Amino acid sequence: MSQKFLKNSLTVMRNTYDTSTQIIAKEGWNQIVFTFMVFLLSYALSFFSWIFFLIFIATLYSYRNPERIQEEDDEHxxxxxxxxxxxxxxxxxxxxxxxxxxxxxxxxxxxxxxxxxxxxxxxxxxxxxxxxxxxxxxxxxxxxxxxxxxxxxxxxxxxxxxxxxxxxxxxxxxxxxxxxxxxxxxxxxxxxxxxxxxxxxxxxxxxxxxxxxxxxxxxxxxxxxxxxxxx
Missing domain, CATH: 2.70.70 (Glucose Permease (Domain IIA))
Structure with missing residues (x-):
């Protein structure tokens, strides 16, 4: 009973760190927030804000986490x-x-x-x-x-x-x-x-x-x- 409970607990812990429920993978959240803050600062200072906006969009795109469906269900x-x-x-x-x-x-x-x-x-x-x-x-x-x-x-x-x-x-x-x-x-x-x-x-x-x-x-x-x- 205790081994089963431990196994289930480990599975839950793993799933809580999994990125399966986020549209944007959490591994990129820090970089995305940083690039967005830099964009806001550049916009406020009117300093090449469009460049920093493109950098923010590129960072957002690079950390996307789409759902995928396997083409076949053969175990091999x-x-x-x-x-x-x-x-x-x-x-x-x-x-x-x-x-x-x-x-x-x-x-x-x-x-x-x-x-x-x-x-x-x-x-x-x-x-x-x-x-x-x-x-x-x-x-x-x-x-x-x-x-x-x-x-x-x-x-x-x-x-x-x-x-x-x-x-x-x-x-x-x-x-x-x-x-x-x-x-x-x-x-x-x-x-x-x-x-x-x-x-x-x-x-x-x-x-x-x-x-x-x-x-x-x-x-x-x-x-x-x-x-x-x-x-």
């Missing part, structure tokens, strides 16, 4: 964890000697910054690498950027999700470091950067380079169906 389906452009689909070798299929999504500053779960899964481990906030187009980005690596387990396979912060990111915000998430559920916020999914080699990928994807909506591919899976 992998949806985009972040808005952006597909910049890499390739097979890579991992440190443990195994191989994985890597799908990379790069976000621009004005794409929606809310991170979402790519499938129904449980985050079992999070590793942090302290680094620099640098342009994701830099050749040194993969080596030096600030990043967090999630080890995730679904009903059908284990995957890794590597989130790297870009030049305009102040930090990588997570609503819950460890726990269970539904497909498309909000799990964090990234202002600028990229997300790399490391998937099993038998994953059926449905996207190509330079495709534009939307978090929680666009289908990236499907985990392989096994004989034991219920279709």
């Amino acid at each position: 389906c992998i949806v985009a964890p972040m808005d952006g452009i597909i910049t890499d689909v390739s097979k890579i070798g991992l440190r443990d000697g195994s191989e994985a299929l890597r799908v990379v999504i790069r976000k621009s500053f004005f794409d929606v910054g809310v991170l979402r779960s790519p499938l129904s899964m449980e985050i079992v481990d999070v590793k942090k690498r302290f680094g620099l906030f640098m342009a994701s187009s830099s050749p040194l980005f993969s080596r030096l950027s600030d990043r967090k690596t999630f080890t995730c387990k679904s009903k059908f396979a284990s995957i890794k999700m590597v989130i790297s912060a870009g030049l305009w990111s102040q930090k990588i915000t997570l609503f819950s470091k460890i726990g269970s998430f539904k497909a498309g559920e909000r799990l964090g916020f990234l202002r600028d950067g990229e997300v790399a999914l490391l998937l099993p080699l038998d994953t059926r990928v449905k996207v190509s380079l330079n495709d534009e994807v939307k978090a929680g909506m666009s289908v990236l591919g499907y985990l392989a169906y096994k004989d034991k899976d219920v279709k």
Whole structure:
């Protein structure tokens, strides 16, 4: 009974920090208030007020938090964890000697910054690498950027999700470091950067380079169906 109560309490605590009910993600409230106050000051002083108004609108737009509906309800389906452009689909070798299929999504500053779960899964481990906030187009980005690596387990396979912060990111915000998430559920916020999914080699990928994807909506591919899976 006490364990169930604790689990429910943790779920409530996580949901209270979730941005699912706000039109504008709370991660941007401080910046929005600041830019609005600067606009009011510039308006009162008649000092390029239209420029500061555009900056306020741009800041407001960059922290929008739209509702998203997944295109498919297949449990094997992998949806985009972040808005952006597909910049890499390739097979890579991992440190443990195994191989994985890597799908990379790069976000621009004005794409929606809310991170979402790519499938129904449980985050079992999070590793942090302290680094620099640098342009994701830099050749040194993969080596030096600030990043967090999630080890995730679904009903059908284990995957890794590597989130790297870009030049305009102040930090990588997570609503819950460890726990269970539904497909498309909000799990964090990234202002600028990229997300790399490391998937099993038998994953059926449905996207190509330079495709534009939307978090929680666009289908990236499907985990392989096994004989034991219920279709």
